[in-house]
Amino acid sequence: MSFSPEERTDVTVLEMQSDGSSEVIHTACEWLLGRVRVVKAFHQMLIRIVGRDVMDQCMTNCSDVYDDISLEISIKLRAVDKVQSKKITLKVPVIIMETFEDSGLPIQDAVDQANINGKIIWSHDKMRMDANVFRELCADALDSTRLFVHGVLAHRSCKETDVIIMTGEFSSSPLLQESIKSAFSNMRVIIPPNNEHAALVGAVIFAHARLPFKPQCSSSDPQVRSRGKYPPYRHRE
Template structure:
């Protein structure tokens, strides 16, 4: 590992060349392969090994009968080459299995494999074996499928309809203090009323299916003071499904939601219903004064 670290830092072009060599080989190695796999090794890596370990590559590999050193090339027997895919395939299968346990994907009948690694016959066979009841779809040029999809989405965001929320989205808000539930250090008294600061007001739950243009679960907010002319709601995302406070470890500040409330008639009784509209490249915000139905100017500010 020490030799590879030095090689990666000091000989970047040769390191990338070696990576490309493996990139090509992973498409050639198949479950039924019998032939040896030949990999060209950059000369500078051989020199780095000599400098760091004081041994030649041939000396290092001499005890392993499945690896043969020939000139500037390593020749691996078929089983050794195939073993390189075992751990990566296992982790991918475990990840997919975890996704299938989520309620949002119940009833899924097909797996679409995209990305460079999806072109590997070894990974394809591992996926098909692990999920025999699934239809496994591998498009032509799977390696550039993600790029093509990104370009299409850039021109037409409506090309992707339902999405699965990667995070739980919500706002930092003050809610009535709950004795014996909320921590004392979050207690705040405003106009004689006890509030809990930094409560997570959830709008979208992680794993929730969101249709194109759908407005998230709406929440109602009030100003804390009678002369307050705007509400600033800090937006947070969380990896937790049901976060309680925005200062929890897995919560991340995203930006501010600013709601204009310049009409101060009604004081603290003014109510604004806020929802987030997902689906496009941005998060659009919809804010409506509850009493009148008036649409309030609200914008999502990620620059702070």
């Protein structure tokens, strides 16, 4: 089984045939899992500190705020594991602090009033955060991704799955790797080098190798579904 947990998490379950070819036996996808949930959790924490009006104003005045936060979260996801005890530093768009402090209240006072006193220090465009706070932000993303994979493996055609291949950017997170390995300890979990590019590299290698592959169209992709039914004489849905 190969899965890529991004904004849209895709899972493909393959069965190796006796002639060396592979056949897709099950596919599934789910939106808004993985990294996007970590970004959402961090965004909600910022709202808790500075208020929704300030965040809405920042998002309106600077369209890059969300993208900057998302990029910073992606970088930190690669560095934080379940045993790290040191504080981590996140870059936060300075416009958030400046917009909030226009009200006359220092940003650190707002942090202290948000019941996270001592766990976060915010100065200009830097936020020093306890590793446990960051792990809490990741909890929903980890749980939802793990439950989704559980649901796929519960499908009757996937009962004999014994290998999980993790691809995609979020799969680079030590927290997700440890979560999947712990939840599926009876399976072999493979994390390819540069796994964020693994699916693309695999597609290129496969195309050049011209290996036998039985065609299979995914009915789980809403974009594909919108194009109409596949001819039953050409494709097995």
